[in-house]
Amino acid sequence: xxxxxxxxxxxxxxxxxxxxxxxxxxxxxxxxxxxxxxxxxxxxxxxxxxxxxxxxxxxxxxxxxxxxxxxxxxxxxxxxxxxxxxxxxxxxxxxxxxxxxxxxxxxxxxxxxxxxxxxxxxxxxxxxxxxxxxxxxxxxxxxxxxxxxxxxxxxxxxxxxxxxxxxxxxxxxxxxxxxxxxxxxxxxxxxxxxxxxxxxxxxxxxxxxxxxxxxxxxxxxxxxxxxxxxxxxxxxxxxxxxxxxxxxxxxxxxxxxxxxxxxxxxxxxxxxxxxxxxxxxxxxxxxxxxxxxxxxxxxxxxxxxxxxxxx
Amino acid sequence: xxxxxxxxxxxxxxxxxxxxxxxxxxxxxxxxxxxxxxxxxxxxxxxxxxxxxxxxxxxxxxxxxxxxxxxxxxxxxxxxxxxxxxxxxxxxxxxxxxxxxxxxxxxxxxxxxxxxxxxxxxxxxxxxxxxxxxxxxxxxxxxxxxxxxxxxxxxxxxxxxxxxxxxxxxxxxxxxxxxxxxxxxxxxxxxxxxxxxxxxxxxxxxxxxxxxxxxxxxxxxxxxxxxxxxxxxxxxxxxxxxxxxxxxxxxxxxxx
Ligand SMILES: Cc1cc2nc3c(=O)[nH]c(=O)nc-3n(C[C@H](O)[C@H](O)[C@H](O)COP(=O)(O)OP(=O)(O)OC[C@H]3O[C@@H](n4cnc5c(N)ncnc54)[C@H](O)[C@@H]3O)c2cc1C
Ligand SMILES: Cc1cc2nc3c(=O)[nH]c(=O)nc-3n(C[C@H](O)[C@H](O)[C@H](O)COP(=O)(O)O)c2cc1C
Ligand code: FES
Numbered sequence: 001x002x003x004x005x006x007x008x009x010x011x012x013x014x015x016x017x018x019x020x021x022x023x024x025x026x027x028x029x030x031x032x033x034x035x036x037x038x039x040x041x042x043x044x045x046x047x048x049x050x051x052x053x054x055x056x057x058x059x060x061x062x063x064x065x066x067x068x069x070x071x072x073x074x075x076x077x078x079x080x081x082x083x084x085x086x087x088x089x090x091x092x093x094x095x096x097x098x099x100x101x102x103x104x105x106x107x108x109x110x111x112x113x114x115x116x117x118x119x120x121x122x123x124x125x126x127x128x129x130x131x132x133x134x135x136x137x138x139x140x141x142x143x144x145x146x147x148x149x150x151x152x153x154x155x156x157x158x159x160x161x162x163x164x165x166x167x168x169x170x171x172x173x174x175x176x177x178x179x180x181x182x183x184x185x186x187x188x189x190x191x192x193x194x195x196x197x198x199x200x201x202x203x204x205x206x207x208x209x210x211x212x213x214x215x216x217x218x219x220x221x222x223x224x225x226x227x228x229x230x231x232x233x234x235x236x237x238x239x240x241x242x243x244x245x246x247x248x249x250x251x252x253x254x255x256x257x258x259x260x261x262x263x264x265x266x267x268x269x270x271x272x273x274x275x276x277x278x279x280x281x282x283x284x285x286x287x288x289x290x291x292x293x294x295x296x297x298x299x300x301x302x303x304x305x306x307x308x309x310x311x
Numbered sequence: 312x313x314x315x316x317x318x319x320x321x322x323x324x325x326x327x328x329x330x331x332x333x334x335x336x337x338x339x340x341x342x343x344x345x346x347x348x349x350x351x352x353x354x355x356x357x358x359x360x361x362x363x364x365x366x367x368x369x370x371x372x373x374x375x376x377x378x379x380x381x382x383x384x385x386x387x388x389x390x391x392x393x394x395x396x397x398x399x400x401x402x403x404x405x406x407x408x409x410x411x412x413x414x415x416x417x418x419x420x421x422x423x424x425x426x427x428x429x430x431x432x433x434x435x436x437x438x439x440x441x442x443x444x445x446x447x448x449x450x451x452x453x454x455x456x457x458x459x460x461x462x463x464x465x466x467x468x469x470x471x472x473x474x475x476x477x478x479x480x481x482x483x484x485x486x487x488x489x490x491x492x493x494x495x496x497x498x499x500x501x502x503x504x505x506x507x508x509x510x511x512x513x514x515x516x517x518x519x520x521x522x523x524x525x526x527x528x529x530x531x532x533x534x535x536x537x538x539x540x541x542x543x544x545x546x547x548x549x550x551x552x553x554x555x556x557x558x559x560x561x562x563x564x565x566x567x
Contacts, residue, residue, distance in 0.1 A: 028532045028533045028534040042537070053536060053539070057542070058537045058539075059361070059527050068535075068537065070535070074536075075547065103531075267530065268529050268530045268531070269352065269360045
């Protein structure tokens with residue numbers, strides 16, 4: 001069966017890619033299986049200089065999910081370009097660079113440097129970071145800031161820019177519209193939902209950072225709803241994610257309107273989950289009457305009433 | 312590291328809330344060092360998205376078995392304890408870096424373990440004993456009910472026991488025994504709760520040794536940055552416990 005999908009900058013053998021932050025820079029999983037099997041790979045967020053991240057504990061398990069507060073730990077864009085990207089050049093799989101920052105200048109610097117490297121075929125602009133200059137308001141929750149940082153990064157990037165949307169907003173379509181106006185080539189969603197777990201014996205939040213990002217199967221319905229809503233208002237390609245663990249989940253995202261589907265947390269539970277999903281996908285597609293991946297994209301809207309009301 | 316469904320061949324409660332479980336599998340043929348761990352999937356479906364790291368407490372290459380000892384703490388370990396002989400368990404292992412038993416030249420090793428930090432030291436004691444190294448084990452538990460493997464350790468060398476309430480061995484902490492006995496040794500090896508690790512590595516600050524540390528993990532293979540510990544003298548300034556550890560030279564990392 002034809003699993004190919006072609007998105008701006010990304011010529012993918014299949015629609016499956018590991019999500020940023022759940023796959024490092026590929027090395028560890030390359031010891032377990034052939035990365036050429038993957039449709040694409042999203043690498044860990046890069047910032048202007050090295051970041052140590054938050055204090056530990058940084059992760060907690062929750063019902064059908066987990067919280068994380070890694071704090072964007074990474075060696076900085078220069079080290080990533082020098083030490084991590086050469087390894088990925090050995091694979092016939094497009095690499096997506098996740099770009100983060102605390103100021104527009106930092107985003108621009110990282111995007112300029114990393115998009116010059118030949119293995120990088122697209123940027124995923126992580127706008128879920130607080131803007132230090134604007135008093136810590138997240139780029140991803142303010143439409144004006146989101147549009148501004150998208151436009152600034154678009155100007156310097158050598159490759160298409162997918163903006164990764166935060167679900168922690170009242171109306172995600174407002175942000176989607178803003179980044180589309182800013183020139184985004186595509187959208188990627190969802191990032192984690194903020195959450196907290198309190199340790200009963202310790203009587204305090206379990207994560208050292210107190211607040212973390214919720215991911216895993218628990219967030220999937222939220223992600224599906226957001227992909228669906230956004231598909232109704234724009235034709236930009238969408239990389240969907242949030243709680244995917246099976247090929248059935250992938251089909252659900254395709255129906256909602258995603259053209260490619262990323263897998264994050266599930267890699268921790270089952271390190272071989274991505275190749276397994278890819279293997280199962282043809283059977284699941286044909287079971288539900290589809291002859292290719294392209295065939296299924298957006299098909300969840302055919303009977304849709306265009307007025308979505310909030311439940 | 313390999314991925315394998317290990318078959319449970321025995322399960323036994325060996326102390327209060329403490330289970331010893333033995334698996335059969337090809338993994339036992341890997342070159343497993345004491346201090347390395349298994350990253351175990353527990354439960355079914357989406358119940359537990361994170362695996363549980365549990366140290367390897369024994370390996371029998373002839374029988375192709377691996378033994379672990381774990382304490383019932385929360386949902387994960389309680390679910391694990393319900394698995395029956397004959398059941399299969401999804402395991403990644405051996406994970407991380409263990410104690411470099413083959414590289415160390417020494418005559419006398421001091422092992423200091425607290426509670427659930429004791430199991431990896433049993434496998435270490437066995438390996439050291441096989442090499443003809445003199446082993447002194449100092450074990451600390453909360454009380455008599457928690458104590459396990461006392462006889463097993465005694466068959467490999469000197470054994471000292473401390474309990475918080477004095478219900479077995481001496482009343483007090485492992486550090487009290489180390490103070491009192493003033494052992495002579497070449498290297499120390501310690502594993503246990505962070506408080507104990509800090510006390511022991513402060514007390515033995517002038518000695519050479521290794522510590523094994525615990526942290527909440529995500530991937531368990533070095534990809535997610537969940538489990539870092541500051542390592543000021545290293546190039547990056549940190550180490551990943553799951554991949555670079557859980558065993559470190561005592562002066563290599565800074566305990567939180
Ligand atoms: C390298 C390493 C080796 C270990 N070896 C052993 C061993 O040999 N025997 C043993 O009994 N225990 C060992 N532990 C601790 C063991 O991993 C935890 O007791 C266990 O994960 C608790 O799971 P739970 O679901 O019962 O508890 P819960 O508290 O319900 O677990 C919730 C989450 O927190 C994590 N967690 C809770 N406590 C710890 C902890 N102390 N360390 C790391 N993660 C934790 C769990 O993995 C899970 O993701 C080891 C930990 C590490 C890091
Ligand atoms: C441990 C961890 C680290 C993450 N790091 C990043 C990151 O660096 N950049 C980013 O855009 N998203 C990051 N994410 C979010 C994921 O890429 C993904 O959007 C989210 O987890 C939802 O997908 P999932 O439910 O399949 O995990 C991280 C998620 C986890 C669990
Ligand atoms: S648990 Fe993922 S890096 Fe250690």
